[in-house]
Amino acid sequence: MTSQFRVDPATAAGERELLQGFLDFHRGTLLWKVSGLTGDQLVERSVDPSSMSLIGLVRHLSEVEKYWFHRALAKLPAEPKFWTAEHPDGDFDLADPARAEQDLEDFRQIAKTSDEIAARYTLDDTFVRPGHEGDYSVRYLYIHMIEEYARHNGHADLLRERLDGLTGE
Numbered sequence: 001m002t003s004q005f006r007v008d009p010a011t012a013a014g015e016r017e018l019l020q021g022f023l024d025f026h027r028g029t030l031l032w033k034v035s036g037l038t039g040d041q042l043v044e045r046s047v048d049p050s051s052m053s054l055i056g057l058v059r060h061l062s063e064v065e066k067y068w069f070h071r072a073l074a075k076l077p078a079e080p081k082f083w084t085a086e087h088p089d090g091d092f093d094l095a096d097p098a099r100a101e102q103d104l105e106d107f108r109q110i111a112k113t114s115d116e117i118a119a120r121y122t123l124d125d126t127f128v129r130p131g132h133e134g135d136y137s138v139r140y141l142y143i144h145m146i147e148e149y150a151r152h153n154g155h156a157d158l159l160r161e162r163l164d165g166l167t168g169e
Helices: 015-034 039-043 054-073 097-118 138-164
Strands: 126-128 135-137
Touching: 015 054, 015 097, 015 138, 039 054, 039 097, 054 097, 054 126, 054 138, 097 138, 126 138, 135 138
Parallel strands: none
Antiparallel strands: 126 135
16 A cells, blocks of 8 residues: 555655655655544544644644745745744644545655755755854755654554554555
8 A cells, every 4th residue: 555655765865866755755654644534533633731733743744844945944934824923833723624635645746746855966066044153055954854744744643543454664
């Protein structure tokens, strides 16, 4: 079942291919964890008292992708889509089951755009994050994103198991 969502990264390849492969693998893992569920299941908060839900994780990671790749690296105007100053946890708190499929499509498009942006840079290229000091390399960005997905995919594992018992790696 998982092969439709993710491909194992190469085990012997160049650094860029390995980093992109692991990022793609983790993106696919998230899509696997949310597959086959209804909008109501995707927004269900299944671990009280947390507001975390599966679609909330998708929305959150969409925002993370936009911040790091679009705004920080490419310096594009990338206003948050799912949260506001009034609702800083809107990616989780404002999830709507009727919009779940659109949220998934937004995630796919944001990740695709992130890849297009990243392809324009070398791993050694650097950028400055808005509001932060110091340089960050594109290599750091990849490693950070892999870590971000790995952590949240662990959350997705637990949320999915609570919903319907589905487990997996």
